[in-house]
Amino acid sequence: xxxxxxxxxxxxxxxxxxxxxxxxxxxxxxxxxxxxxxxxxxxxxxxxxxxxxxxxxxxxxxxxxxxxxxxxxxxxxxxxxxxxxxxxxxxxxxxxxxxxxxxxxxxxxxxxxxxxxxxxxxxxxxxxxxxxxxxxxxxxxxxxxxxxxxxxxxxxxxxxxxxxxxxxxxxxxxxxxxxxxxxxxxxxxxxxxxxxxxxxxxxxxxxxxxxxxxxxxxxxxxxxxxxxxxxxxxxxxxxxxxxxxxxxxxxxxxxxxxxxxxxxxxxxxxxxxxxxxxxxxxxxxxxxxxxxxxxxxxxxxxxxxxxxxxxxxxxxxxxxxxxxxxxxxxxxxxxxxxxxxxxxxxxxxxxxxxxxxxxxxxxxxxxxxxx
Numbered sequence: 001x002x003x004x005x006x007x008x009x010x011x012x013x014x015x016x017x018x019x020x021x022x023x024x025x026x027x028x029x030x031x032x033x034x035x036x037x038x039x040x041x042x043x044x045x046x047x048x049x050x051x052x053x054x055x056x057x058x059x060x061x062x063x064x065x066x067x068x069x070x071x072x073x074x075x076x077x078x079x080x081x082x083x084x085x086x087x088x089x090x091x092x093x094x095x096x097x098x099x100x101x102x103x104x105x106x107x108x109x110x111x112x113x114x115x116x117x118x119x120x121x122x123x124x125x126x127x128x129x130x131x132x133x134x135x136x137x138x139x140x141x142x143x144x145x146x147x148x149x150x151x152x153x154x155x156x157x158x159x160x161x162x163x164x165x166x167x168x169x170x171x172x173x174x175x176x177x178x179x180x181x182x183x184x185x186x187x188x189x190x191x192x193x194x195x196x197x198x199x200x201x202x203x204x205x206x207x208x209x210x211x212x213x214x215x216x217x218x219x220x221x222x223x224x225x226x227x228x229x230x231x232x233x234x235x236x237x238x239x240x241x242x243x244x245x246x247x248x249x250x251x252x253x254x255x256x257x258x259x260x261x262x263x264x265x266x267x268x269x270x271x272x273x274x275x276x277x278x279x280x281x282x283x284x285x286x287x288x289x290x291x292x293x294x295x296x297x298x299x300x301x302x303x304x305x306x307x308x309x310x311x312x313x314x315x316x317x318x319x320x321x322x323x324x325x326x327x328x329x330x331x332x333x334x335x336x337x338x339x340x341x342x343x344x345x346x347x348x349x350x351x352x353x354x355x356x357x358x359x360x361x362x363x364x365x366x367x368x369x370x371x
Contacts, residue, residue, distance in 0.1 A: 041053045101145070183292055290308075
């Protein structure tokens with residue numbers, strides 16, 4: 001099924017999706033690289049100028065999500081390697097990356113020169129999944145990949161710590177659509193806080209909800225507006241149902257809806273905390289909020305300082321610390337407006353979508369020249 005495509009593209013890429021891969025992220029960026037035509041094996045139609053091959057997955061269990069999904073895509077072996085220059089996937093330990101490595105090796109054994117790229121955000125050098133077969137097998141299978149494209153600086157460090165060749169590594173941080181995510185015509189003075197992230201324990205919506213009574217004790221008109229889905233949705237709905245909580249649930253929003261949602265707020269917050277196999281890597285939600293001219297109040301977690309610049313509020317992982325940070329940003333209007341403007345300028349300079357996608361294309365072109 002064709003979603004789109006540029007028949008004259010010079011680079012032909014086969015993207016192998018994870019079963020739970022989120023929309024408008026890695027494969028979308030690949031499709032935005034100049035001169036690149038992407039065909040994606042995926043369970044749902046991807047956004048962008050992409051040829052979609054509807055795919056299902058062999059998934060014995062659903063214990064892990066995204067890169068840790070215990071799942072293999074069906075139909076990869078049916079793809080003609082002569083139709084592609086690259087096969088690309090997300091994360092070194094994902095089982096679909098192991099499949100892509102085997103498909104690439106088989107193609108080369110038949111004389112087809114297909115290159116392999118792996119996109120990674122991983123910032124844990126001692127990622128525990130690497131110790132578990134078949135995740136370790138997937139990791140080792142791409143040691144001879146042609147390109148390891150890192151979305152954060154910490155991912156490069158993690159690769160070097162795990163013995164990967166520095167020559168194969170390129171770091172290009174992601175971009176956001178700065179036209180969709182832009183400031184309101186005039187910043188609001190209403191003390192409205194937005195949380196727009198997965199409603200999961202690792203993103204800390206429970207901490208944000210626990211902070212709200214303290215925020216409202218100091219600023220009675222303060223509101224928390226929440227958008228997203230996830231296992232902690234009942235917690236959000238329960239808080240929203242309580243009179244006087246100041247909590248509102250806005251549901252699940254599309255990209256344009258998220259942009260409008262952010263423009264109605266005065267500050268963005270989230271409270272990530274590490275899990276046994278994950279810590280915050282960058283956080284696209286931060287970049288979208290910053291592009292929208294919002295200051296950020298968040299907990300220190302992983303490498304989220306690669307997204308959130310100094311001047312914004314990093315606090316300890318507690319409702320009390322988060323509440324103090326939010327109250328502080330509301331009681332200093334000059335700082336709040338200055339941070340919003342600085343955040344917008346930072347994203348324009350370092351995370352513009354078209355610019356960063358072009359830089360990703362440059363990374364592929366460098367690998368092609370090296371080969």
